Amino acid sequence: MSITKEQVLEALKNVDDPDLKKDLVTLGMIKDLEVNGKNVNFTVVLTTPACPMKDMIHKACVNAVLHFVDKEAIVKVHMTADVTGNKKTGPLLPKVKNIIAVASGKGGVGKSTVASNLAVALTKQGASVGLVDADIYGPSQTIMFDVVHEKPMIKVIDGVNKIIPVESYGVKLLSIGFFADTSQAIVWRGPMAAKALTQMFADADWGELDYMIIDLPPGTGDIHLSLVGAIPLNGVVIVSTPQNVALADAQKGVGMFQLPQINVPVLGIVENMSYFTPAELPNNKYYIFGKDGAKMLAEKLDVPLLGEIPLVQSICEAGDAGRPAVMQDGTPQSIAFMEMASKVAQQVSMVNARRAENGVGRAEVVS
Numbered sequence: 001m002s003i004t005k006e007q008v009l010e011a012l013k014n015v016d017d018p019d020l021k022k023d024l025v026t027l028g029m030i031k032d033l034e035v036n037g038k039n040v041n042f043t044v045v046l047t048t049p050a051c052p053m054k055d056m057i058h059k060a061c062v063n064a065v066l067h068f069v070d071k072e073a074i075v076k077v078h079m080t081a082d083v084t085g086n087k088k089t090g091p092l093l094p095k096v097k098n099i100i101a102v103a104s105g106k107g108g109v110g111k112s113t114v115a116s117n118l119a120v121a122l123t124k125q126g127a128s129v130g131l132v133d134a135d136i137y138g139p140s141q142t143i144m145f146d147v148v149h150e151k152p153m154i155k156v157i158d159g160v161n162k163i164i165p166v167e168s169y170g171v172k173l174l175s176i177g178f179f180a181d182t183s184q185a186i187v188w189r190g191p192m193a194a195k196a197l198t199q200m201f202a203d204a205d206w207g208e209l210d211y212m213i214i215d216l217p218p219g220t221g222d223i224h225l226s227l228v229g230a231i232p233l234n235g236v237v238i239v240s241t242p243q244n245v246a247l248a249d250a251q252k253g254v255g256m257f258q259l260p261q262i263n264v265p266v267l268g269i270v271e272n273m274s275y276f277t278p279a280e281l282p283n284n285k286y287y288i289f290g291k292d293g294a295k296m297l298a299e300k301l302d303v304p305l306l307g308e309i310p311l312v313q314s315i316c317e318a319g320d321a322g323r324p325a326v327m328q329d330g331t332p333q334s335i336a337f338m339e340m341a342s343k344v345a346q347q348v349s350m351v352n353a354r355r356a357e358n359g360v361g362r363a364e365v366v367s
Helices: 005-012 054-068 111-124 190-202 222-230 244-257 293-301 313-321 332-358
Strands: 030-036 039-046 074-081 084-086 096-104 129-133 153-157 160-164 166-168 171-175 209-215 235-240 266-271 305-308 363-365
Touching: 005 030, 005 054, 039 054, 054 074, 084 332, 096 111, 096 244, 096 332, 111 129, 111 171, 111 209, 111 235, 111 313, 111 332, 129 190, 190 222, 235 244, 235 293, 235 332, 244 266, 244 293, 266 293, 266 332, 293 305, 305 332
Parallel strands: 039 074, 096 209, 096 235, 129 171, 129 209, 235 266, 266 305
Antiparallel strands: 030 039, 084 096, 084 363, 153 160, 166 171
């Protein structure tokens, strides 16, 4: 007996998206369904190419057809992605689907390292990504992306001069470091710094992006408030280290973004320098700064723990050399950054889904 499309769709209603808690058919994630005899072909359109549940969803789809339709069916599932986003990103960034800030309660915890590796990891997973170095007083992304001596080009678009971001490792990048003397301290009052930051959004041609990562200054202050007022953030990632003093400041950072007048979703906490792993003993973990600090804070604040990044010398060396550590394929640090990026993308998809359900910000797929 031949298999019908109706039978396949009915079977796939038994496969739920683990994050969105609805079946793939209801969510409209099944596309290009073709049935020929016992051959079944269809595409699953995920909400992000970095979906950590991709393999599980693929297997569940195959099993659903075999179990509910025909155990002799030959099922081919093609996995693709169309990143969901907040369509109302405002006049500054009309073609950017998701804007994610990376923040920390204090300096020295590796916030910029996390931001750079998050951007590159998302790019490696198939997304189009931009990065704004908004750490006005201590820009470092030009070093981390090996573009210290690059200068953004100016292009006239519709009669208006636009800055063209510099591209490195597939990431579009703008930093105040491009426009300031790297040997001089940047001494600006709050309004001037906020204006410079806004110009990197308003006066640049970012094109279409799945994700824009914003590397914020450490702490809480004018830049953060100005950013929230000008840019519709999808969420913020908080970076900390395991020490109590860093965790206390991280908690303040979470609290700031959760204030009613700010109200930016906290996607979760990343624990940097989580444990030490010697190069010669890659399977060993030494918790020299304490263990499970960020995990316990995340549980206390009811936010996800997005990743535990090892303390590895090559991460620092990679940043100084202008080649983010996530590009060291197969290493513990690369794996940790890739997993972190998948969890960040997962949380963004969940935030977008909740906004769509609640009619807030009209989170939807941007075509």
